[in-house]
Amino acid sequence: MKPRNQTGISKFFLLVLTEDPELQAPLFSLFLSIYLVTVLGNFLIVLAVIFDCHLHTPMYFFLASLSLIDICFSTSTIPKMLVNLQAQNQSITYEGCLTQACFVLVFAALENFLLGVMAYDRFVAICHPLKYTVIMNPHICGLLILLSLFISITNALLHSLMSLRFSFCTELVIPYFFCEVLQVIKVACSDALNNNIFSYFAATILGGVLLSGIIFSYAQIVSSILRMPSAVGKYNAFSTCGSHLSVISLFYGTGFGSYISAAFTPSRRTAVALVMYTVVSPIMNPFIYSLRNREVKGALRKIMRSIPAFQLYSVLHEVASFLE
Numbered sequence: 321m322k323p324r325n326q327t328g329i330s331k332f333f334l335l336v337l338t339e340d341p342e343l344q345a346p347l348f349s350l351f352l353s354i355y356l357v358t359v360l361g362n363f364l365i366v367l368a369v370i371f372d373c374h375l376h377t378p379m380y381f382f383l384a385s386l387s388l389i390d391i392c393f394s395t396s397t398i399p400k401m402l403v404n405l406q407a408q409n410q411s412i413t414y415e416g417c418l419t420q421a422c423f424v425l426v427f428a429a430l431e432n433f434l435l436g437v438m439a440y441d442r443f444v445a446i447c448h449p450l451k452y453t454v455i456m457n458p459h460i461c462g463l464l465i466l467l468s469l470f471i472s473i474t475n476a477l478l479h480s481l482m483s484l485r486f487s488f489c490t491e492l493v494i495p496y497f498f499c500e501v502l503q504v505i506k507v508a509c510s511d512a513l514n515n516n517i518f519s520y521f522a523a524t525i526l527g528g529v530l531l532s533g534i535i536f537s538y539a540q541i542v543s544s545i546l547r548m549p550s551a552v553g554k555y556n557a558f559s560t561c562g563s564h565l566s567v568i569s570l571f572y573g574t575g576f577g578s579y580i581s582a583a584f585t586p587s588r589r590t591a592v593a594l595v596m597y598t599v600v601s602p603i604m605n606p607f608i609y610s611l612r613n614r615e616v617k618g619a620l621r622k623i624m625r626s627i628p629a630f631q632l633y634s635v636l637h638e639v640a641s642f643l644e
Contacts, residue, residue, distance in 0.1 A: 331411040332507075334404065335497045335594075341408065348405040354603055355398045361606035362387035368619035375619055378456040379445070379560075382438045383609060383616075385465055386567075389434060390602035393427040396420060397498040397598045404497075417499040418480055425476035425501060428575075429526050433468035435568055436530040442561050443537040447544045475522050482518065486510050496594055534568060566608045570601050 337347060369375045369384035400420065404410050412420070444455050479501045486508040494503045502519055505512045538561070545557045578593035610616050 331413060332417045332492045332494055332499065332504075334410045334412055334493075334499070335495050337401075337405070337497060344405050344408055348402060351398060351405070351599065352402055354599055355394060355402070358394045358398075358599075358603040359391050361603065361610075362391045364620055364623060365606045365609065365616070367623055368616060372615075372619035372622065374615060378441050378458075378461045379438070380616075381461055382434060382441060382465075386431065386434050386438070387606060389427055389430050390605055393424075393431060393598070394602045396423040396427055401497050410497075412499060417494075417504065418483060421483075421499040421501045421504055422476045422480045424498060425479055426472045429472035429475055430468055431571060432526055432530055433472065434465075435564075435571060436533050437464050437468065438564055439534040439537040439568070442564060443541055445560070446541050446557050471526075475526065479515075479519065479522070482515050483508075486512070498594075498598065531572065538565070563609045563613060567605055570604055570608075574601050 365387040366384045369380045397420070400412065400416075404412075441456055445452050448455065483501065483504055486504075487510045488507060489509040492507055494500070494507065496503055505515050505519065541557075541561060545554050548554050548557065574593065574597040578597040580593075610620055
C-alpha cells in the first residue's frame, strides 16, 4: 500500500452508527432531541447564573463556564453526526476533519481544566473558609479561566499543526463518529513518532496531573469534613460537593471508557461509549446541578416564569406541589 501526499486527500470516513436504513431517521430524531435539550439546559444554567444575583459567586461562575463549554463540546460533534445521518453519508473533508479534531481537543481540555478548577474552589471553600473570598476573588477566577483557555487552544493548535505534515494511505476510516487527533495519527502512513510522544505527554499533563489534583483536593475535603463536629455541617459540606463529584465521575468515566473501548474492541462497539462521552455527558450536567442545588432550581423557576413557553409548566408544577 503506497502512501500518497496529504494534498491529494479529500475525505475521511467516520464510524457508521448503524447500517440499517430504517434506523437512520429514528437515530437522527433522537440525537437532534438530545442536542436541543443539551443546548437549552446548559443555556438556562448560564442565564440563571447571569440574572440571579444570589448566584454571583465563584462556584456558579465556574458552573456557567462549564455549561458554555458543554454547549460548544456538543456543537463540535453532534451537528456533523446529524448531517451524516440525514445524508446517509459518513464522509468528512480533510480540512473539516482537522478543524473538528482541533475544536474537540479545545473543549475537552477546557472541561478537564474547569473540573480541576472547580475542585480547587471547593477545596478552598471547605478547608479554608475564612480565606475563601480573598483567594477566590473575581480577578483570580477570571485569570484561571483565561489560563485554561490559553493552554487548551495552544495544545489543540500544536496537535493540528503537527498533523498537517502527514501523508495518508488509501484506508482513511476513523473508528469514531467524529474526528479525533489520535485516530487521525493512526491512519497516517508517514512517521508519527513525534506526534504520538507529544499526544501522550499532553494527555499525561492535561489528564493525569489535573485528575491527580482533583483527587488530592477531595482527599483534603473529606478529611476536613470528617473533622467537623456538627452532623448538619457535614451534610451541607458533602451536599455542595455531590454535584461536582457526579459530573467528574461522568466525564472521566465515559472518557476513559470510550478510549479503552476504541483501543481494545472492534470499532463498531465503540459507538455506545463514544455516545456516552460526547452526547450523554453534556446533557446530564445541567440536570445534575439543577436537581441537587436549591439555589439553581430557584433561579431556573424564575427564568421559566418569565418565558411564556414555560408558564404553563410552572402552573402545573405549583398545582402538583400543592396537591402533595
